[in-house]
Amino acid sequence: MSKNNHIDAKGYWAATIRLTLSLLAIWFVVSYGAGILFRDFLDQFAIGGAPLGFWFAQQGSIYVFVGLIFYYCWAMARLERKFGVEG
């Protein structure tokens, strides 16, 4: 895109990477974290009648995944407006 001079491609890409990394951190925490690594700890608590860690592994992580992708869509649209990129 080197020819497309009016767009700050470097800035846009850096911002994209930052957003991607923070979303992947949440992705990791709710699945591998809550559902596997810290499950025993979380299982002391309950959501309704289900142990919390078990619930994250079978339900909660999936809900968060959906939220993450739609947040990503929204945040990328905002980035694209800011940097004048036509998504």
Add this chain to the structure above:
Amino acid sequence: MDWTLFFVITTFALYIGIAIWARAGSTDDFYVAGHDVHPTVNGMATAADWMSAASFLSMAGLIAFLGYGGSVYLMGWTGGYVLLAVLLAPFLREFGKFTVPDFVGDRYYSDVARIIAVICALFVSFTYIAGQMKGVGVAFSGFLGVDFNVGIGIGMVIVFFYAVLGGMKGVTYTQVAQYCVLIFAYTVPAIFMSIIITGNPVPQLGFISNAAGEDISMLSKLNGVVTDLGFQEYTQTNKSMFDVFAITGALMFGTAGLPHVIIRFFTVPSAKAARYSAGWALIFIAALYTTAPAVGAFARINFIDTVNEATYIQDGEDYEARAAEIEAAGGKPVPTWYKTWEKTGLLEYEDKNGDGVMQYRGPNAPDGVENEVNPNRDIFVLANPQIAQLPAWVIGLVVAGGLAAALSTAAGLLMVISSAVSHDICRRTLFKDMDDKTELRVARGAAAGAVVAAGLLGIFSAQLGFVAQVVAFAFGLASASLFPVIFLGIFWKRMNKEGAIVAMVFGLISTFAYIVYFKFGGGTPDQYLFGVSPEGIGFVFMWVSGGLGIATALATSAPPQDIQDLVEDIRVPGTRQPHGVADEGMAPSPAVPAE
């Protein structure tokens, strides 16, 4: 039986109608549905493409047996969509071609890389499709009394119609219809069961509610019931934490690297549409995947309730009379659904202690009684409507849903197989000056050939009976060979041809060898590398193959400037320009501004 026939014929007529309406006129239509599918529509098609006979029939049963251990499938097969959305889909759409080998071959300026990617794609797709065709055969023979091979034949004819006539365009719109059929078929029995067991009509809420009319949560009740019978607690597993971690990882990264899922994102107009599409796909998938654990838990309760300690009735006896007799004596007769399904071989009872009563026990039964009942895990979704005594039309619906799940996935895989032959091998490697018309003819021919090959594979693999074993291949290979190369191709400009070839070849061979050794070569679990089972090994080798690729790339020369410019272009939507060596074989299709 009549309801089943009604639903199967109605849905099949619908699919054929759509196929005739959505014929493909060009290679653009045939491979990527003209690049103009709406993101929500594509999301729905992706969900049907993704959810196979295994998701529909086997997953809830797997969870019912494995309890917490089944979580790897739930997290793995949904979390992969987050990776697709943020790491692959929008950039691959921006790249603007037809297939996964297109990306690998053009980004790495090498026909060798292209052919290795074709091998990975074909291998993954053929392992996967055998299971789908087998599912079609099982549904037909189990419910409609049709011969297994004839059932596969009927399935082949239907898929032939829309895949050969309509290509990706036909496949997309039939998948939308198939999604509607399968999700309806899955949720209706789940709602009924949730009401019966917990009193709450929403299965996701029933899952965390109290058992109906009792002061104890459904899950604690289940934990109590299974431990009393000598099984592991439902909310626990006996797999090591690292193994669970690795299997989840292999399924997630494998999902993101599966060619038949990736190509669905080439059908939308822009990078932005690809992102939304991934979100919609996951919503539609989550509708089934968050219901499945509830179905699994309910099914386990129902099964134990109705079967354990029931008095068996022999085939020759008058069921009604004998059942009344048993009840009069204060006993519980074997349920009718059990007798119906016993004929399929999915349930086995062996009266080891000779008391005529069916004892269902785990390996550590406190009362020391030996287990006498062996259910196949597919039985849970199939027999659920009968176990819960739901009306006959619900059973017909479940059959139509299972067929929809199998056929939609088979069609998506057929598109990968046929485009690998007609586009990647013929047009892009062997006959580079083939025109569009000829390519479209070759593509239809390849799709027809692939349908036949898939059908034969379904028939053979059923006889060999190893389908379930080889599905581990598909995810392992996709995560260890395709994912690292696609990811690095987007996020690391310096990644070159040599690195890509080394990474793919290592991922392919190491994962293949590991799985073959432990599944077929007599390897034992104590020899597992870091205690990781074959299902999870793709995750471990993914890091190794990525690392080897990076090391090789650093030791060899940087990719040409054209390629580096190309990578910068696909990172910023709307800036894609043709770049010499990467695009001289095939021009990229520009993004269509959505709004």
